[in-house]
Amino acid sequence: xxxxxxxxxxxxxxxxxxxxxxxxxxxxxxxxxxxxxxxxxxxxxxxxxxxxxxxxxxxxxxxxxxxxxxxxxxxxxxxxxxxxxxxxxxxxxxxxxxxxxxxxxxxxxxxxxxxxxxxxxxxxxxxxxxxxxxxxxxxxxxxxxxxxxxxxxxxxxxxxxxxxxxxxxxxxxxxxxxxxxxxxxxxxxxxxxxxxxxxxxxxxxxxxxxxxxxxxxxxxxxxxxxxxxxxxxxxxxxxxxxxxxxxxxxxxxxxxxxxxxxxxxxxxxxxxxxxxxxxxxxxxxxxxxxxxxxxxxxxxxxxxxxxxxxxxxxxxxxxxxxxxxxxxxxxxxxxxxxxxxxxxxxxxxxxxxxxxxxxxxxxxxxxxxxxxxxxxxxxxxxxxxxxxxxxxxxx
Ligand code: PLP
Numbered sequence: 001x002x003x004x005x006x007x008x009x010x011x012x013x014x015x016x017x018x019x020x021x022x023x024x025x026x027x028x029x030x031x032x033x034x035x036x037x038x039x040x041x042x043x044x045x046x047x048x049x050x051x052x053x054x055x056x057x058x059x060x061x062x063x064x065x066x067x068x069x070x071x072x073x074x075x076x077x078x079x080x081x082x083x084x085x086x087x088x089x090x091x092x093x094x095x096x097x098x099x100x101x102x103x104x105x106x107x108x109x110x111x112x113x114x115x116x117x118x119x120x121x122x123x124x125x126x127x128x129x130x131x132x133x134x135x136x137x138x139x140x141x142x143x144x145x146x147x148x149x150x151x152x153x154x155x156x157x158x159x160x161x162x163x164x165x166x167x168x169x170x171x172x173x174x175x176x177x178x179x180x181x182x183x184x185x186x187x188x189x190x191x192x193x194x195x196x197x198x199x200x201x202x203x204x205x206x207x208x209x210x211x212x213x214x215x216x217x218x219x220x221x222x223x224x225x226x227x228x229x230x231x232x233x234x235x236x237x238x239x240x241x242x243x244x245x246x247x248x249x250x251x252x253x254x255x256x257x258x259x260x261x262x263x264x265x266x267x268x269x270x271x272x273x274x275x276x277x278x279x280x281x282x283x284x285x286x287x288x289x290x291x292x293x294x295x296x297x298x299x300x301x302x303x304x305x306x307x308x309x310x311x312x313x314x315x316x317x318x319x320x321x322x323x324x325x326x327x328x329x330x331x332x333x334x335x336x337x338x339x340x341x342x343x344x345x346x347x348x349x350x351x352x353x354x355x356x357x358x359x360x361x362x363x364x365x366x367x368x369x370x371x372x373x374x375x376x377x378x379x380x381x382x383x384x385x386x387x388x389x390x391x392x393x394x395x
Pocket of ligand 1 (some may be wrong): 072200298
């Protein structure tokens, strides 16, 4: 099996699992209890918080809150900020956010909020001038993802934070950094970002644990009320093994960052170049630069993405079309539509996302197999004339 769908989820690193196991077996005490048996789990949470603090470059452990996933982090940030600023009813976001952000805003619109969705150009880059012009005195919140899950395009969130704080200092800024964590450096201390969310299962921790960073002077309300865990911001007995897991994964991701930026990028580029050169109807859906190092999104013109995925699956290759949350529906990706990707490639766009566990042999296997898959699919496509033209053009 060749796993090239690491933006959907990643495998748990053995070292992460090792760190978690004692807390699934012997050390099962509730970390909030008073007896000695609870000390190890409580200390382990403290340690994990410090690991995540260092990973995100936060000033203080107190700024780190453990959640159950990236979606919970985003929902807590968005609803928590708005609850504390009830008089402000305007929000700015982008057209290419993950469904956990977009769908939260769609719901808020039904409750009377006014939301501006900023567009992107054909390469997926954000219209910053438009964002600037939409900022108002009553803008409660701006949210922009750090990196896009489908295309890997990086958004200049540090620059956007500066713009927001210069023009409207009271406006809060939330960054969904789920696809940036472990792929590019994150250092919130040097930025004016107010809130930032990440998710463990995207960087080799298990599914079911996330983090929300909240800058010290930012007030938010909890999404889940109950006990005083996570300083009252997120009730529920803390999931010690998973918190330990995300802490360890953060530490490992930090030390693997150079490898990610150089070696994973080299393999991604090799895969991308190989496919673009050898497959006659392939086109890169983004610019070459300004992307996280592990992701490529390639459009295969005049063929159906689902068919490509099934043929890849038959030879043991896992990739995806659109995000895991939207695949299964035949609607073309909202991200690629926002970019204005031509209709001819929209339905045949595939995301390959690598990890530090991807090998050159795996990449070369995919490069070798793609032309035959595409020839087969092209032969059953109803667009024979168009495909013939493309073939001649690329000769
Ligand atoms: N944000 C982005 C950019 C994502 O890619 C994802 C997951 O695909 C999420 C948020 C949601 O994360 P989770 O699956 O942990 O809820």
